[in-house]
Amino acid sequence: MSIINWFVKKKEKPHGIVTNYKGNVVAWTLHGEDADCYMYEYGKSDDRPDCCQFCNNSLIQIPNKGVLITRGKWDIAATYDGYYVISEKFCNFLKDNNYSNLRIIPLERSKGLYFFDPMDLFALDYELYGTKFINKRECCGSYDEVIRPPIIKAKDYKIESNDFIMKAEYLFGSYNHKGPVIIVGTETAKKMKAYGLKGLYFEKIYDSKGLKIIKKEVEGFILD
């Protein structure tokens, strides 16, 4: 390869932008393990009570009580279609700490497992983070896809306590596989770990105030 060709080749190398955030952590998102199953039969999109009957997008979370889930080494896990499931121990943690406004429904065929859905909403900054809302449906107002849940708190939203369990306003993901993003207080995350709950993964939620967004060009495609 001639030196000129080499230069051209080098210039044409794919590149992408990586964004890093630096700031004050005000809460955490809580993710679980994979439950390695679906709440509703894979591929089933008609007569699902949790989806719009016209466009089949996820609308609200209604668990399938007859689902059979085998518990792994976790106290919280998510199904492939976006449902959170918790163990008896996780339930006891919630009761012991008097958290309110949580929806917990026993899954009759999956002994000791419960569907879990916090009802209080935590406001995030969708615009600043660049969440993508793709193809709004006329039938129900849902989007086909809501991609990239923000990691930044909405500017005007005030956190009243550092011990809470809430969720973001939207269901995230694609079509009939969307699920909530659970957000917990900084104190709550510590309590969950101290209680010995397993399979918890936390990610930072930043305050928009004083947040530094650092963009860096790197080699390789960034899939967004």
Ligand SMILES: [Zn+2]
């Ligand atoms: Zn619809």
